[in-house]
Amino acid sequence: MSELFKYTASEWSAIQLSLYVALICAVITLPLAIAVGWFLARKRFFGKSVVEGILHLPLVLPPITTGYLLLLVFGNRGVIGKFFYETFGIQIAFSFYAAVIAAIFVSFPLVTRSIRLSIELVDQKLEEAARTLGASNLRVFFTITLPLALPGVISGFILSFARSLGEFGATISFAGNIEGKTQTLPLAIFSEMQVPGQEASTMRLVVVSVILSLLAMIAAEFLNRRVIKSKTA
Template structure:
């Protein structure tokens, strides 16, 4: 394959690449506030059933992705527990749509962002938070003025991890969102589809290289941002 052929993307390939980036963006955007809230609770509070909640949050890390996708289908499918109510009440159909791809990515990547942010918050000195509250600053302002800035490298790292994990999500997406070209066919699904077709080795290689390059760029940006935040912290 020549260099020109390697860079000759067709419409379907471009759609898959852009869709993957769009899904990953929404996944990180939606996950961040919920992960920040939950990570803070896990890091700073002790309560009955905490270990159960922690296990549920981290369950997608050990479950086969297809199992996660099937459970989502049971809940949010047209005949599912939640999906049926959404469809009959608001005419909203989630399964086998763009929203299903985003939701699948959120569920699969959520443990990564929560763990990263929780670790960062646990490393923040609680004496600083206590001093802030003693000076009359309420808990919410203390959280955003003290805790979040000090834990920012971990928050950034976790968000980028969620973004990167979403780029590589396959099993839950194909089960819950399907493999619909232009709507739910993300980059990993496009790679899988082209692998099944004889004579599409060139297309498969192009998409694989794009996947590698995107993942490398995302992780490199993450490392650069974390290093920069740490450098500012110690200056």
């Protein structure tokens, strides 16, 4: 039983790296998802269904496929990866950057969907009333739309964080499984499972994974209730 609390340096490294990647992913994804979510909720244009389908592809594609496509684009021979490698000497694939990018691409559709649905529930008559009183579109968004859609925004942020913690397929194919560099918590669990006699280490990492995911979900529910209560008070 005591072995469940004896974490090695490599295990702590995987845990810390996962938290770091998940936090960066959530911070980067949120403003992008808010912008795209608002655009999809409020705009009508030709080909909207196609755009939505493309944005939601990572939800239905096998994660390993998403990782391979990212490798084609951001690898040293890819369109974007080649530019960064030849111009700045930065290798994106099989690096920490790759782990973050993989997490962003996989979690982005979930966050966008959550925020879009919340914005769609905001009464547009309130926005129109503010405009008739002279408020600019930007002011309407920040003073009416965004505050009323806040529960969905909070859920999206937590969802992005939690989804990033559990990302495996795209990460292992695009970022690799390099200890101390790209080996996140799911990859560490996978690695330990392949080694005979590492049941205790695997269980330690699994316990941490469950606890972190559960805490993220509890935090999302708590914050949503606080926001809803403040609006009805």
